[in-house]
Amino acid sequence: MSIRDVAADAYREAAPALVASMIGGIFAGTVLSGMQAELKAVPGLLVCVPAILATRGNVYGALGARLATGLHQGLIQPAFEADDRLLNAAAAAMANGLIASVAAAFFTFVALVALGRTVASLGTLAAIAFVAGLLSGLVLTVAVVVVVFVGFRRGYNPDALVGPLVTTIGDVFGLAFLVVAVRLVLGVV
Template identity: 50%
Template sequence: MQETDIRETTPNEIEKDNLKKIIKQTFPLLFISLIGSLFAGLILGGMEETLKTIPGLIVVVPAVLDMRGNIYGALGSRLSTGLHQGLIEPKLIYERNLIVAISAALFNGGVVSIVLGASAYLTLNILKIKVISLFELIAITFLSGITSGLILTVIVLISLFIGFKKGIDPDNLVGPVVTVSGDIFSILILFLVAKLIIGGI
């Protein structure tokens, strides 16, 4: 009889396989993220006239982008952990752990948006830089924050759930998905809300 060659997989081989899997899963997503960031830059470039006519708006743009990444990156991480531990099912159904995670992200986004608008207004006034009214600036940051937050939540949920079902590690999806969708929708929604509140679209 022919002997079957059976050998155990070494730790180094497992590590190499894991590395290959991570690279295979993340590289296309990082490329898409890069293209998305460039597209977000084009949107920001198209906002030049709006930024000129709405004093103080340019100041909140970097903070808005950073806030989205922090809040919805954390949401993605919580969902990823929940999926790995079996605490969250990869389905768009009413589930307590899922609702708590989403509610926390939206609440944090709303509160931070208000603080951001007020802080920007106060800082610009201290520096004697022209700025729109406090109400207008807070309205812009809050409404754009909630709107883009809802959109990002849906995108993160669908992306992680579909990826998880297809065997893709959700941890590898979180960063690129939040980055590309956050950059594009945060800037686009901020632009539309600002135009709507200040002078109509």
């Protein structure tokens, strides 16, 4: 196989994911631009958004990479059945995502207090981050498994799909669930 053939295969596999990523990014930006009321209601939330979104892509991208490696090595099968390795990897990703979300809220609070800026209470920021992390984590776990398994079954390299699609899905659902979390937490608090 020539370099040209390898490059053509890589573009064939990655192009649809990259196009979906661009469209999803525009949608996520639209959601963010519509969050003005939530951002005003929770001082410091805007500072927390990039950290929360970055952790979604990092944590669930790593889950996708683990699943892709497991598929390539034959350790897991692309079947939607209960498998201890799959369940453990998903549980670890969920736990890491929740810990990272609450940590992002904590460090946002500490940084803004140290800078003398107005910030919501630590409890409010942490609760919003936790709820958004839980909801988006559930969606991302399912999305990663579906993207990796379906892509693998159709002959695509899941490593080429998981990066762009997981970060995009994480951005879109991360922001949407952030709005939901703000409304839930402020309604409860």
